[in-house]
């Protein structure tokens with residue numbers, strides 16, 4: 001994709017940086033951020049964006065709630081991607097839960113309002129959602145047609161997020177809710193796994209039977225290009241590789257890719273004890289996410305990294321060895 005104007009709200013985080021790497025060289029990117037200083041400094045420390053990646057990238061301040069000067073930049077854009085939202089990697093206290101909800105619905109409303117102010121609205125609006133919208137699935141795969149939804153906290157977050165998106169009236173802008181699985185790249189969720197590997201703890205977590213749906217960040221970007229180019233597509237799409245694995249298999253392939261012969265398992269009681277100490281929730285590793293991308297495959301999309309071993313091989317070669325080995 002070339003010479004497009006792409007707005008990325010919340011584009012300072014892990015997935016945003018991967019999108020800058022993918023789209024930045026050949027397109028004009030506008031990154032909406034609440035914190036200009038952090039946006040410029042807080043980059044992935046061992047795989048930082050190059051000056052070429054950033055050549056056409058403009059960082060612009062917004063508050064994630066209200067329309068403002070930034071609306072002018074949405075005018076005439078080709079794609080708006082909204083990734084903004086408080087990280088779910090925290091303790092689910094009432095305050096954090098509220099912020100997780102509000103940061104998502106507020107940013108959706110702000111973008112919807114901005115699009116309605118445009119004389120020349122963007123063609124496509126891709127809003128982040130999550131594959132964790134489906135229930136804890138140990139019995140069968142979940143897809144856009146037959147997936148089931150329960151009502152635990154993370155499911156409620158996704159439901160409200162998507163509802164906020166679909167409530168926005170943007171008659172000239174196609175909307176897509178991208179239900180992203182755990183997104184893999186040289187950073188993000190792999191960082192805590194690298195730390196476990198370093199200390200010999202790269203075994204399965206819990207029973208290891210819980211399913212692990214994942215996607216290579218490059219395939220996420222490729223899917224957005226596909227959705228843009230196929231003008232009839234809109235609605236909800238799972239963004240995950242067609243080959244999810246169990247947690248035990250994920251850890252095995254990660255150990256193999258990083259050259260670790262063994263890794264001690266983390267039993268459920270250890271995770272329950274440890275999670276409050278490191279300010280997170282066990283759900284993030286113990287929930288069984290068994291999700292497949294039926295709809296996008298039906299449109300003819302092909303994943304570059306359908307298999308985890310290939311995805312990990314590509315990612316690990318970009319990460320210095322000292323990140324996942326003590327010596």
Ligand SMILES: NC(=O)c1ccc[n+]([C@@H]2O[C@H](COP(=O)([O-])OP(=O)(O)OC[C@H]3O[C@@H](n4cnc5c(N)ncnc54)[C@H](OP(=O)(O)O)[C@@H]3O)[C@@H](O)[C@H]2O)c1
Nearest residue numbers: 010012013014015033034064084085086103128180182183
């Ligand atoms: N990573 C995954 O595997 C994954 C999987 C499924 C879904 N998702 C969803 O995809 C989105 C992007 O993921 P990510 O891993 O790139 O997340 P991330 O690294 O946490 O980045 C999210 C960005 O959202 C902005 N943000 C944080 N708190 C906010 C708030 N209270 N109000 C408005 N903006 C706020 C921040 O930008 P500024 O501080 O610059 O404003 C931050 O850089 C998130 O919404 C996440 O829930 C991620």
